[in-house]
Amino acid sequence: MIALILTKGVLAALFFGGILNLAGLLTWVERKQSAVIQDRVGANRAWIVFRSKWLAPLNWILRPFNVLGLFHALADAVKMFVKENFKPHATDTFLYTLAPAVSFVFALTAFIAIPFGNTLSIGAHRIALQVADLNVGLIFILAMMSLAVYGVIFAGLTSRNNFAHLGGLRAASQMLAYEVTLGLAILGLVIHYGTLSLQSMVLAQSGTILGFLPAWGIFAQPVGFLLFLTAALAETKRVPFDLPEGESEIVGYFVEYSGMKFGMFFLTDLVETCLVACLVTTFFFGGWQVPFLTEAGFQFPWGSEWLLSRWVVELLWIGSFAVKVLFFNWFFMMIRWTLPRFRYDQLMDLGWKILFPASLVNVMVTSLLTVWKR
Amino acid sequence: MIRTKRLTRRELNLWEKTYLPAVVDGLRITLRHFFENMTLQTLRLIGFKRFRGAVTYQYPEEQRPLASRARTRHRLTQRADGSPRCVACMMCETVCPARCINIVAKENPDPNVEKMPASFDLDLGMCVYCGFCVEACPEDAIRMDTRILDISAYTRDQMKLDLQELLNPGSRKPPTVS
Numbered sequence: 001m002i003a004l005i006l007t008k009g010v011l012a013a014l015f016f017g018g019i020l021n022l023a024g025l026l027t028w029v030e031r032k033q034s035a036v037i038q039d040r041v042g043a044n045r046a047w048i049v050f051r052s053k054w055l056a057p058l059n060w061i062l063r064p065f066n067v068l069g070l071f072h073a074l075a076d077a078v079k080m081f082v083k084e085n086f087k088p089h090a091t092d093t094f095l096y097t098l099a100p101a102v103s104f105v106f107a108l109t110a111f112i113a114i115p116f117g118n119t120l121s122i123g124a125h126r127i128a129l130q131v132a133d134l135n136v137g138l139i140f141i142l143a144m145m146s147l148a149v150y151g152v153i154f155a156g157l158t159s160r161n162n163f164a165h166l167g168g169l170r171a172a173s174q175m176l177a178y179e180v181t182l183g184l185a186i187l188g189l190v191i192h193y194g195t196l197s198l199q200s201m202v203l204a205q206s207g208t209i210l211g212f213l214p215a216w217g218i219f220a221q222p223v224g225f226l227l228f229l230t231a232a233l234a235e236t237k238r239v240p241f242d243l244p245e246g247e248s249e250i251v252g253y254f255v256e257y258s259g260m261k262f263g264m265f266f267l268t269d270l271v272e273t274c275l276v277a278c279l280v281t282t283f284f285f286g287g288w289q290v291p292f293l294t295e296a297g298f299q300f301p302w303g304s305e306w307l308l309s310r311w312v313v314e315l316l317w318i319g320s321f322a323v324k325v326l327f328f329n330w331f332f333m334m335i336r337w338t339l340p341r342f343r344y345d346q347l348m349d350l351g352w353k354i355l356f357p358a359s360l361v362n363v364m365v366t367s368l369l370t371v372w373k374r
Numbered sequence: 375m376i377r378t379k380r381l382t383r384r385e386l387n388l389w390e391k392t393y394l395p396a397v398v399d400g401l402r403i404t405l406r407h408f409f410e411n412m413t414l415q416t417l418r419l420i421g422f423k424r425f426r427g428a429v430t431y432q433y434p435e436e437q438r439p440l441a442s443r444a445r446t447r448h449r450l451t452q453r454a455d456g457s458p459r460c461v462a463c464m465m466c467e468t469v470c471p472a473r474c475i476n477i478v479a480k481e482n483p484d485p486n487v488e489k490m491p492a493s494f495d496l497d498l499g500m501c502v503y504c505g506f507c508v509e510a511c512p513e514d515a516i517r518m519d520t521r522i523l524d525i526s527a528y529t530r531d532q533m534k535l536d537l538q539e540l541l542n543p544g545s546r547k548p549p550t551v552s
Contacts, residue, residue: 033408035428036407036408036411036412036415036427036428037404037407037408037411038407039407039411039427039428039429040428040429040430041415041428041430041432067419226394334401334404334405334408335397335401337404338397338400338401338403338404339397339400350393354391354392
């Protein structure tokens, strides 16, 4: 029992540590990637340089980080922590303080159901590389993503600011509209795989279809993929769906938040981006699966084999999950820096008049095909 | 009678209403920029300095090239003996739309020249860099070709230039908090 708790603790620490660092790093990625897209150089002024000549070797080590501007994330954190802790006059302090924590914690909790590798065998121990192997993992994730909305609504309601209030309401109705599509898009997957556990879903995506395509969810549910991607991006509240925030002109639900409370809202967006990247990977791109890789090694469709030891295969699986998640983070940044913001009526039209019926049709077609195949 | 032309806006068809074609088009542009600039900047970073993946000038270290006619901070030109060419004719003071020039004249010891400035004060905080003073000057005594652009100060008084500073443009040190 204690061994179980310890292994789970270590897994959770590793996974959450990785996710939080990735989210922190995404602030840097966002700056640099937008700069590269827009023919700029990007933030590169936060330098750590030691004056003492005894520490000169350290300067030499720090130099690449300085040049790439990696310390801007650190400078941001320092700035957030030393800012004034503003509190609106005559408000519910408890809810006001709770709001960022609510949205942050629930966004983070959703990660526990995501498998990032197959079962790892160390001696006689078998460790499932998943913080919690929930057999209702999918419903759990949807529930956590819905609960995260409460943070936003609390923030809007307790800020004592009409702009924040309106931002919170915009967020609420946007989340509601796209959550329906999100659930229905996943329902297609559930019908196709016949399970709610994410690990079994990933296991079902091993092997190939038609002999050469990896049996990934995207080939089984291409429409479901587009619907899920759109709805999930809307859930992250980033451009093109950033109507709840709209920092520069329509000011959103966190106007009245300063310092690290604002920082938590900001980080929540990036954590949710990571979450969506993890989910898209798990549902549609085979999770930790590598194409043609079985437990013994690569078995290519043209008949040749490349046998690998169990350890190499395990590492390849975890690495493949990481690479896929990083790729989707990059891809979401590309989308974020490509598209302009939707107008509010366009947003609602897209959500209710296009995505919702399309997801219904997707569910019906998937059900028919599944029954027909049986 | 104004002639009007009624333009009909084309309705989006169903495929366009999904926004997918527009999204793909946009992504194609940003992806092209991304990969192009990424390659160029990486090449620059590993030592090929002739590639530029960005239009950025790293300002304090790297100055942007200025056009030869760019109007920058003023200077007063000197005669061979080091005295100002200015004859205190007040043309520049008169033409200045911002009224930032203030000249006090005195008698020139040279019998061939009538006057010279006792003081020549120029308030950069008021100057609009129109260049009229340079055009009005009959003696080519004031020019705006020092190439000094980083004019900043902590107080309004620090923005004022006097005769000595105008004659020796490099003499002014960056301002300090007073």
